[in-house]
Amino acid sequence: MRVAVVGSGPAGFYAADALLKSEDPQVEVDLIDRLPTPWGLVRLGVAPDHENIKAVSRAFEKTAAKPGFRFFGNVEVGSTVSHDDLLEVYDAVVYTVGAQTDRRLGIPGEDLPGSWAATEFVAWYNGHPDFQDRRFDLSCERVVVVGNGNVAIDCARMLALTPDELGPTDTTPEATDAINEAGVREILMLGRRGPVQAAFTPPELKELGELAGADVIVDAADLELDPASAHALEEDRERARRNYELLQEFAAREPEGKERRIVLRFLASPLALVGEDRVEGVEIVRNELVEEDGRLVARPTGETEVVPAGLVLRSVGYKGVPLPGVPFDERSGTMPNDRGRVDGAERTYAAGWIKRGPSGVIGTNKKDATETVELLLEDARAGKLVCVDSTLSLEALLDERGVTYVAYDGWQAIDAAERAAGEPLGRPRVKLTGWEQLLATGRRS
Ligand SMILES: Cc1cc2nc3c(=O)[nH]c(=O)nc-3n(C[C@H](O)[C@H](O)[C@H](O)COP(=O)(O)OP(=O)(O)OC[C@H]3O[C@@H](n4cnc5c(N)ncnc54)[C@H](O)[C@@H]3O)c2cc1C
Ligand SMILES: NC(=O)c1ccc[n+]([C@@H]2O[C@H](COP(=O)([O-])OP(=O)(O)OC[C@H]3O[C@@H](n4cnc5c(N)ncnc54)[C@H](OP(=O)(O)O)[C@@H]3O)[C@@H](O)[C@H]2O)c1
Numbered sequence: 465m466r467v468a469v470v471g472s473g474p475a476g477f478y479a480a481d482a483l484l485k486s487e488d489p490q491v492e493v494d495l496i497d498r499l500p501t502p503w504g505l506v507r508l509g510v511a512p513d514h515e516n517i518k519a520v521s522r523a524f525e526k527t528a529a530k531p532g533f534r535f536f537g538n539v540e541v542g543s544t545v546s547h548d549d550l551l552e553v554y555d556a557v558v559y560t561v562g563a564q565t566d567r568r569l570g571i572p573g574e575d576l577p578g579s580w581a582a583t584e585f586v587a588w589y590n591g592h593p594d595f596q597d598r599r600f601d602l603s604c605e606r607v608v609v610v611g612n613g614n615v616a617i618d619c620a621r622m623l624a625l626t627p628d629e630l631g632p633t634d635t636t637p638e639a640t641d642a643i644n645e646a647g648v649r650e651i652l653m654l655g656r657r658g659p660v661q662a663a664f665t666p667p668e669l670k671e672l673g674e675l676a677g678a679d680v681i682v683d684a685a686d687l688e689l690d691p692a693s694a695h696a697l698e699e700d701r702e703r704a705r706r707n708y709e710l711l712q713e714f715a716a717r718e719p720e721g722k723e724r725r726i727v728l729r730f731l732a733s734p735l736a737l738v739g740e741d742r743v744e745g746v747e748i749v750r751n752e753l754v755e756e757d758g759r760l761v762a763r764p765t766g767e768t769e770v771v772p773a774g775l776v777l778r779s780v781g782y783k784g785v786p787l788p789g790v791p792f793d794e795r796s797g798t799m800p801n802d803r804g805r806v807d808g809a810e811r812t813y814a815a816g817w818i819k820r821g822p823s824g825v826i827g828t829n830k831k832d833a834t835e836t837v838e839l840l841l842e843d844a845r846a847g848k849l850v851c852v853d854s855t856l857s858l859e860a861l862l863d864e865r866g867v868t869y870v871a872y873d874g875w876q877a878i879d880a881a882e883r884a885a886g887e888p889l890g891r892p893r894v895k896l897t898g899w900e901q902l903l904a905t906g907r908r909s
Pocket of ligand 1: 511517562
């Protein structure tokens with residue numbers, strides 16, 4: 465059997481691995497990515513100072529070394545090749561394309577210069593070739609980060625790292641310089657609900673309290689709980705309880721007067737971003753929690769204030785984008801599916817964030833991809849997956865269209881060049897960040 469897996473992030477690699485393990489039927493996998501480089505958010509999302517997490521790529525390298533695996537970088541499904549092209553060449557297609565855009569706040573001023581989606585900021589400091597032209601003005605005193613998830617924490621922490629902390633990471637040289645030279649003194653994180661409802665996880669919160677160059681500030685009054693939150697805290701002995709204890713510890717701290725401050729505020733939503741030609745401040749409303757359909761949601765109280773800020777990072781979640789010819793549910797930003805079988809689409813499957821939405825850590829995608837592959841193999845054994853013409857190949861199709869793809873050895877050439885550039889600087893790598901550079905290094909000889 466030949467299967468195309470589209471998207472080479474964690475879900476793509478876990479799906480490829482599960483397929484390659486199958487003995488009945490035996491499967492060959494072509495892993496396709498629009499970028500010349502594999503690993504998805506492991507390379508371009510996970511924070512550069514979390515090198516130990518990026519090390520999961522070693523497991524992906526083992527998958528790539530298995531017989532039957534091929535990588536096709538610089539091949540975008542939906543433009544370079546279509547869904548129908550893939551159905552002609554392959555017995556089945558598994559989409560693992562992740563969530564490529566951001567959720568919107570839907571408030572006035574959201575598109576003022578100086579207001580950015582966290583997705584853009586993250587992609588910029590991580591060296592994504594599509595985001596290197598972004599210019600974040602870090603000369604302002606205060607940055608507001610909207611959202612209370614781990615991505616918001618990543619953004620706040622990255623802005624607060626000292627040159628010594630940033631030095632040994634693979635943050636791009638441009639982003640490293642910009643952060644080192646930034647005038648930012650305060651990073652204000654806004655959570656629309658209370659401390660018990662925060663989406664971030666304890667290890668990530670704890671790290672905020674361990675930064676060399678930033679005090680973490682929490683107002684004890686923000687930690688006073690309404691009865692429903694107090695009850696929820698009793699129920700949740702893991703994440704919420706540990707988060708709450710850490711926040712209490714932060715609130716009890718005397719600030720040390722470090723160069724930057726990370727301030728965590730709760731029950732606060734942006735009503736509007738204000739400013740003449742660019743962001744000059746955020747109008748914030750105080751919220752209260754009310755129960756709605758068994759869930760505690762934020763309701764504005766009417767108590768507002770304007771906080772001056774020169775940069776806003778909106779970190780309220782990622783969102784999937786549709787692929788031409790493949791069913792898509794706008795509301796959830798996913799491919800509608802039943803345990804990975806895409807609804808109403810023959811021989812088409814999904815795994816990872818495009819299957820279940822933009823949440824969960826790297827490991828979550830393993831179970832998720834395995835579930836999808838089990839169903840795919842079940843369908844194969846039931847004789848439901850027969851491709852149209854088994855003599856066609858993706859390479860022939862790409863040759864015909866004059867597309868030069870980056871094969872796995874091309875990626876290895878990019879990888880080696882980046883590591884070599886990083887070595888003398890004590891960095892794991894210096895990423896190639898331009899399309900031209902990446903393609904020139906990775907192109908098949
Ligand atoms: C900023 C950030 C930091 C994170 N940090 C951590 C962390 O520290 N630890 C942790 O465990 N988890 C972390 N996560 C979560 C983790 O990254 C995700 O769970 C995981 O990456 C989702 O995997 P995926 O394969 O579904 O999507 P992705 O990793 O997004 O991979 C999707 C791939 O599909 C490709 N693609 C998209 N469209 C097309 C197309 N049309 N044609 C071809 N290819 C396409 C993309 O280029 C990409 O390579 C983080 C997430 C974010 C956003
Ligand atoms: N180190 C790590 O392990 C790591 C690092 C980064 C990311 N990740 C994972 O990647 C996934 C995605 O992370 P994420 O931070 O993008 O998403 P997330 O965990 O879903 O957090 C999104 C945050 O945005 C808030 N929000 C949503 N809409 C809002 C609005 N209109 N106004 C104000 N706030 C709003 C949410 O609040 P409500 O709860 O009120 O909706 C929530 O606090 C998560 O599973 C995360 O754990 C892990």
